[in-house]
Amino acid sequence: MHRFTRSAALVAVITLGLAGAALAQDAVPPGEQPVDPYARSSANAHATPLTDTRVFEAFHGKDGLARIAADTVDRSLADPRIKEIFATTDVPRLKRTLAEQFCYVLGGGCDYTGRDMKSVHKDMGVTNRDFNALVENLQWAMEKEGVPFFAQNKLLAKLAPMQRGVVER
Numbered sequence: 001m002h003r004f005t006r007s008a009a010l011v012a013v014i015t016l017g018l019a020g021a022a023l024a025q026d027a028v029p030p031g032e033q034p035v036d037p038y039a040r041s042s043a044n045a046h047a048t049p050l051t052d053t054r055v056f057e058a059f060h061g062k063d064g065l066a067r068i069a070a071d072t073v074d075r076s077l078a079d080p081r082i083k084e085i086f087a088t089t090d091v092p093r094l095k096r097t098l099a100e101q102f103c104y105v106l107g108g109g110c111d112y113t114g115r116d117m118k119s120v121h122k123d124m125g126v127t128n129r130d131f132n133a134l135v136e137n138l139q140w141a142m143e144k145e146g147v148p149f150f151a152q153n154k155l156l157a158k159l160a161p162m163q164r165g166v167v168e169r
Contacts, residue, residue: 047158049107056106058151059142062099065108069099071141072134081133085124105158118165126167 050056059065073095077086086094096113103110114120142152 047105047161049105050154050158051107052154053107055151055154056103056108058148059102059106059155060145060147062103062108062110064145064147065102065106066095066099068138068141068145068147069102070095071144072138073098075137075140076134079133079137082130085130102155106155116165117162121166121168123168125169127169128167131163131167 059068073086073091076082077091098114100110100112101114102108104112139152142155
């Protein structure tokens with residue numbers, strides 16, 4: 001049986017954030033300098049990386065994280081509850097930036113090139129129901145990869161605080 005935790009529900013915020021990054025328009029308000037949305041800025045990951053390398057290793061390194069990110073996105077694209085969120089998404093970029101973010105917060109030595117979660121999700125109307133569905137997809141992807149439950153929870157705990165900047169209603 002698949003185990004779901006309260007913190008697991010919060011991780012969907014991240015995945016939705018990356019989906020939103022691909023959806024968000026890059027229009028610059030008058031009087032402001034344009035920002036390169038592809039600039040490397042691990043500060044946008046909004047988390048301090050873990051230092052325990054055992055957790056990163058439990059995800060099977062960068063290759064495992066790439067598989068988890070890709071599987072999560074593919075499941076979400078096929079999920080009738082949330083597929084519309086991903087309708088105009090740059091899928092290859094989403095998969096890449098999601099894997100980068102996971103790698104960064106797990107201390108894998110990656111840079112995160114995605115945008116920050118709050119600005120990406122502004123006016124998207126993300127609901128708790130949306131991100132709960134996405135968390136289920138992420139958990140299934142982690143299970144498929146054989147990531148131990150303790151390691152899943154470490155990642156989810158690092159991602160959970162981002163919920164406040166993402167869910168709007």
